[in-house]
Amino acid sequence: MAGKFEVYEDKAGKYRFRLKAGNGEIIAVGEAYETKASALKGVESVKNNAAEAKVVDMTAAAA
Template sequence: MSARYELFRSVQNANYYFRLKAGNGEIILQSEGYLNKGGAENGVESVRRHSPMDRCYDRKTSTAGQPYFVLNALNGQAIGKSQMYSSTYARDRGIESVKANGPNAPLVDLT
C-alpha cells in the first residue's frame, strides 16, 4: 500500500475527518472534525501545501512524557496532529514521513 489520505465521517458526531496514512498503513496525521465535507477536503489541501515546510511543525511532549507533533498552517492554525510516539526520534521520523508523503498522497473518499 502506498501513502494516502482517507476522508471519512464519524458515526458518533457526524463530523468529517481526514487522516494521512503512511505506506505501512500507520496513521501519521489526523485532523480535527469538520462540519462539512468541503472543510475536510480543504484541510487535506492545506496539509499538501504546508507539510514540506519544517517551520510548520510544532514538536511537543504530552503531560505523560510522550512526544508528538502538530502541523500548523502559516497563520498558526492547527491542521493535524500526530499519534503519541515512544521517543523524539520516532516523532521526528513521523514528521519526515509527513513531509515526504503529504504533498502528493492521493485522497481516498470513504464517505
C-alpha cells in the same frame, strides 16, 4: 506503496481526515469539520504547508 489521506465521517456526523503511511499506520489526524468540503480543504492545507514547515522541538530536552 505511497501514503494516502482518508476522509471519513465520524460517529458524531463530523468529517475528519487522517494521513496513513504506506504500511497503513496512521501518522496524522485532522480536526472535526462540519462539511466534507472543509475536510478536503484541510487536506489541501496540510499538503501545501507541510513541505516547508519547520520542526520546532518543544521538549525540555531541547538543546
